Amino acid sequence: MATLEIKNLHVSVNTEQGPKQILRGVDLTIRSGETHAVMGPNGSGKSTLAYSVAGHPKYEVTDGEIYLDGQNVLEMEVDERARAGLFLAMQYPVEVPGVSVSNFLRTAKTAISGEAPQLRQWVGDLKTAMNNLRMDPDFTERNVNEGFSGGEKKRHEILQLELLKPKIAILDETDSGLDVDALKIVSEGVNRAKANTDLGVLLITHYTRILRYIKPDFVHVFVAGKVAEQGGPELAERLEAEGYDRYLKASV
């Protein structure tokens, strides 16, 4: 049973015009097995939340706290957060030229587990996971994210999610840019991880579409750097019908 607690989180980002406040007091608690959808219009700070929890150096936490099972996440380096059980599926995964997927995955698995995986077991797990995500076996010989299509990048992120078995995963617009078939495959992967490891999920999305495949327990509407409204799955249905206009008018 894991719990990620985000309390009163304030985050600013450095721009050429000086620091700019993006998050203005975010409170969220995600437990194992729960799926939280964070929805909101562009520029509301959804991705900033994701990157701040993962520890990207560009974002500065100016106030608030983040705890994973009582451990102070803000005092951890990026890699320590991952080893503690946090995972961020990125919206724009970067290329790492010359590093094969196979090498990358094994290195990450070794880092997370603290020891190199048993070869036979690892090869089997990798094959199964790739098969489930309908990925070609040759994929492992390619360089990380190099020349990947949008769909391949997202599948590769979910492949890591399934293999690294984190406690809490943040999915940053994993659905964006995917066609329906790819969206289903990726969603199945997330659902498998939930079923197999009791994963807690923070699902960041602009659209309600992915919520047809990954059922949220909670929906949080993000506007201007904080949660404007929260509720159950029915809130997503209302957003589907009405869009974000209601919140944007209120915040002006």
Add this chain to the structure above:
Amino acid sequence: MSQHGIKEHSHGNVPIQTRSERPRSTSVADFEPISKLQEIWRYLPIDKLRGLDADVMAEVADSDFELKLVSGVTHRYVESTDSVVGSAGLPEDRVSAAAWTNASKTLVIEIPADFSSSEASFVKLSPAGVSAKAAHLVVKVGNFANATVVLDHVGLGVLAENVEIVLGDGSQLNFVSIQQWDQGASHISSQFARLGRDSKLKHVVVSLGGDLVRVTPTAFLANQGAEVEMFGVYLADTGNYFEHRPFVDHIAKNCVSNVAYKGALQGAGAHTVWVGDVLIRESAEGTDTYELNRNLLLVDGARADSVPNLEIETGKIEGAGHASASGRFDDEQLFYLMARGVSESDARKLVVRGFLNEVIQKIGIEEIEQRLISAIELELERVGA
């Protein structure tokens, strides 16, 4: 001796504007003495020339070569008056002209027409001395042949070298020049490739050791449909000066060139220079070309110069592009790897190895790839990178 009616002509102090106007001659006297005032020598550490700037030098002995040729590939030594000498190109600088003049014998590696093997032939050159020596090699590939040749420079040596590569029509050559010299070595290598119609050359330069290494590979795309890939990878430590000046001369129609050099600098005082020239002549319609250089600076106090030059004399081309960047680690790459639990130091290691590996994996000769990966690993580990 002048070629093609090009007479010796003085440019005075006016820098040469276009690559096509550079003098070509086998006579030392046709070139001005080496000076940092000339663009082609401007970066060179003159104190490391060790006699390579002299008009007169000894030449390498037959015993300095060690040959391991695939069955069917032959070798012979010819006089410098033989017609094969000069069939790919002529010197464009003084050191190259001096090497030409002082090498009375030329080693010719010949690949017969229609030959085909994926196995590599090796030519190892180790002059084993500290006085300047001249060498001249010709690799001649017959029509429709397909071969791999590795030219290996190892040990100690002060070498002025001309390498000519002649590709017959429809032939393919994978040529790798490795500079893995010991400390105290200086090496200036002018390499000329002339490509036949529809031929393909993969030219790879790997520089890992030597106090001064300067490789200037030129590809003449003088027959239509020819294709050249020029790859380079280098890892410079303290005390290393590596200079690479690839030049692609697009002369004929519908030729393709792709130049990609990547280097890492891991020691204070390490200096690398990359000057990439591409000339698309008026006759070279339908040309498609791209050149790229990337440098990764792992320490303070290292210097990477990178200059891409593109001269285009016709608008009727498929594409022409270039890119050059030198910098430190990409923070986004480090973040991505660390977000997967990999420590910062391991992430850096992965990024550096990947950066260099990207070019190495294009060589396509397993044995060489493994050897270079091991050599690079050893060098990186020595400085804890």
